Amino acid sequence: xxxxxxxLYLGLKAGGAxxxxxxxxxxxxPKIKELVPPGSHVLEVGYxxxxxxxxxxxxxxxxxxxxxxSQECFLSAKENSCRLGxxxxxxxxxxxxxxxxxxxxxxxxxxxxTVLYNAKNIEEYNKWLxxxxxxxxxxxVLINFETGRANSFMQAYRKIRKRIYTDLCLYNKxxxxxxxxxxxxxDRRYYGGWSQFLSxxxxxxxxxxxxxxxxxxxxxxxCFAVSIIAQKxxx
Ligand SMILES: C[S@@+](CC[C@H](N)C(=O)[O-])C[C@H]1O[C@@H](n2cnc3c(N)ncnc32)[C@H](O)[C@@H]1O
Numbered sequence: 001x002x003x004x005x006x007x008l009y010l011g012l013k014a015g016g017a018x019x020x021x022x023x024x025x026x027x028x029x030p031k032i033k034e035l036v037p038p039g040s041h042v043l044e045v046g047y048x049x050x051x052x053x054x055x056x057x058x059x060x061x062x063x064x065x066x067x068x069x070s071q072e073c074f075l076s077a078k079e080n081s082c083r084l085g086x087x088x089x090x091x092x093x094x095x096x097x098x099x100x101x102x103x104x105x106x107x108x109x110x111x112x113x114t115v116l117y118n119a120k121n122i123e124e125y126n127k128w129l130x131x132x133x134x135x136x137x138x139x140x141v142l143i144n145f146e147t148g149r150a151n152s153f154m155q156a157y158r159k160i161r162k163r164i165y166t167d168l169c170l171y172n173k174x175x176x177x178x179x180x181x182x183x184x185x186x187d188r189r190y191y192g193g194w195s196q197f198l199s200x201x202x203x204x205x206x207x208x209x210x211x212x213x214x215x216x217x218x219x220x221x222x223c224f225a226v227s228i229i230a231q232k233x234x235x
Contacts, residue, residue, distance in 0.1 A: 007084070008059075011052030015114045017199040020225065023209070024145060024191055028227045031187050033060060035141045035229065040108035043067070043135055045100065046115030050077025050092060056111065057089040064111070066092045067100050101131050109141040117147050119169040122178070129182045136232040142183060144230075146171045148223035151193060176220040183230035192224025 012021040036042065038061025047053045047066035050073070056062050068074060074094035081090045095103075110132050119125040132142055149155065149170035158166045169175060179185065193216055195208035220226070 007051055007055045011049070011055050014048045014051070017196055019202045019205050020192065020196050020199040021113075021145070023206075024189070024225055024227050027189065028143070028145075028187065028229060031229050032143055035186065035231075036060070036062065036109045036143070038062070041065075041105075042109045042111050043103075043105060043107045044111045045132075046112060047077050047092060048073055048113075050080045050090065052113065053077065053090050053092075054081055054084045054086045057086045058084065062089070062109075064090045066090065067095055067103060068092070069094070069096050069100070101127070103135065105135045106137040107135055107140060108137065109143060110136060111143045113145040114147050116144065117165060117168050117170045122169060122174060125169045125175055126178050129178055133182055133232055138232060138234045140232045141186075142228065142230045142232070144228045146226050146228065148172070148190070148192070148226050149221065150224045151222040153194075154224060171220060171223065171226050173220040179228060179230060182232075184233055185228065185230050187227070187229040189227050190218035190220065190223035191226065193218065193222065196224050 008025075009018055009022060012018045012025060015021065040062050042056070042062045042064045044053055044064055044066040045068075047068050050066065053064050053066050057064050066077060068077070071094050074092055077090075077092045081087045081092070116125060116128050119128060136142065147165070147170055149172040150158075155166070193212050195205055195212045198204040198208050216222075
């Protein structure tokens with residue numbers, strides 16, 4: 001049985017390093033609440049097991065529609081939303097990537113966590129951003145938590161560990177420029193250098209994170225993760 005107080009942790013656990021993601025998410029939360037009030041209609045891309053979606057609907061009062069290409073994710077998201085009594089405010093669709101890009105709407109916000117880096121190249125990433133702009137109403141908000149390309153040590157580590165996403169469109173300065181041309185950036189924060197290696201042990205993670213924060217400057221080209229809150233221009 002899923003305990004409600006654990007939903008956020010479990011929802012952030014799916015992508016690994018939940019302690020790190022929890023810190024990133026909770027840091028962004030006040031700004032998210034300010035810009036996307038209860039009752040907002042929010043589209044999510046790549047909802048995974050849907051637990052984070054459920055947490056957002058329940059705690060922020062959003063009405064959400066999720067799109068994901070995985071049938072397995074669709075079934076577990078449906079099951080989780082029923083189990084948590086969120087089925088009236090969270091709806092899930094299973095569709096292939098082409099269908100995702102055909103989805104139209106005028107949403108108050110688009111929520112995404114660790115999905116867009118699956119783009120095969122920068123052109124595909126740009127296609128994603130253009131589509132997101134198309135489904136947001138003027139002034140609508142994009143909330144995106146993304147995996148960064150990270151520093152050269154981390155890149156080498158990922159290659160050695162044969163991480164399949166190593167050569168995909170992980171966030172860096174080139175990707176960042178795409179955001180800057182499409183959106184007004186409200187809040188953007190970079191995370192991680194080596195602290196993420198300790199995220200299984202929260203005490204050491206927080207200690208390392210604090211040291212790291214004072215020792216080095218993080219930017220698009222060396223961050224392990226990034227949070228972006230951006231607005232579609234009003235005109
Ligand atoms: C790394 S998982 C992240 C899941 C969830 N957002 C989380 O953070 O736990 C990426 C998710 O995006 C979905 N996905 C990837 N490309 C997609 C696409 N083009 N359209 C819809 N869903 C997609 C995958 O099926 C998967 O559920």
